[in-house]
Amino acid sequence: MAILRGVRNLLIANVAIFILELILPASYRFEYLFGLVPSMFFKGYVYQVFTYMFLHGGFMHIFFNMYALWLFGSELEYYWGTKEFYKYYFITGIGAGLIYSLFNFHSQVPVIGASGAIFGLLLAYGMLFPNRKLIIFPLFIPIKAIYFVWIYGGIEFLLIFAGGGHIAHLAHLGGIAVGYLYLRWKRRRLY
DSSP states (O other): OOOOHHHHHHHHHHHHHHHHHHHSTTHHHHHHHHSBOHHHHTTTOTTHHHHGGGOOSSHHHHHHHHHHHHHHHHHHHHHHOHHHHHHHHHHHHHHHHHHHHHHTTTOOSOBOSSHHHHHHHHHHHHHHSTTOEEEETTTTEEEEHHHHHHHHHHHHHHHHHHTOTTOOHHHHHHHHHHHHHHHHHHHHHHO
16 A cells, blocks of 8 residues: 555654754753653643654654554555544544643653554554454464454553553553544544
8 A cells, every 4th residue: 555645744754853863962852842741741831742742762663653653544544534644643642642741740751752643543443444454573463453452452551550661651542542532422423
């Protein structure tokens, strides 16, 4: 499947900003200004709930997010159209950041990455194409998309309590929750 305009533009923007992060001499300052720092967000840095989605913490972080964006986003954009795809992507990404910030409002640690929006895309893919087979790497086991969403969501839920290092698992679950609520609301409005 060809890369459609919305997915292509998001890929280009994320990679361009990642390159900028790499070449800036003090990229940590960039992360504090444009990453989502909950304590700063509530002091007026409201733009951070949008800009944090374009920053990434390393090659593997951006690689897997952009791979999932291409893998799930391409078909969703084809199915919905570019305008609805963008709307859903940003609603889930911003919603994930808001949920994370509400539960961590004193935190001064920046949250970065498109993962909240990516988990929203994963949920939408599982809901719209539940019987599609996905291959789980590295086991190469085919699994229905809806089961993949449940497994991934369950792992993220457990990792919240396990203390998953420097990963904002709550933002991932926030993307899933906001995506679910949005799709349910949208479905009710269509009927």
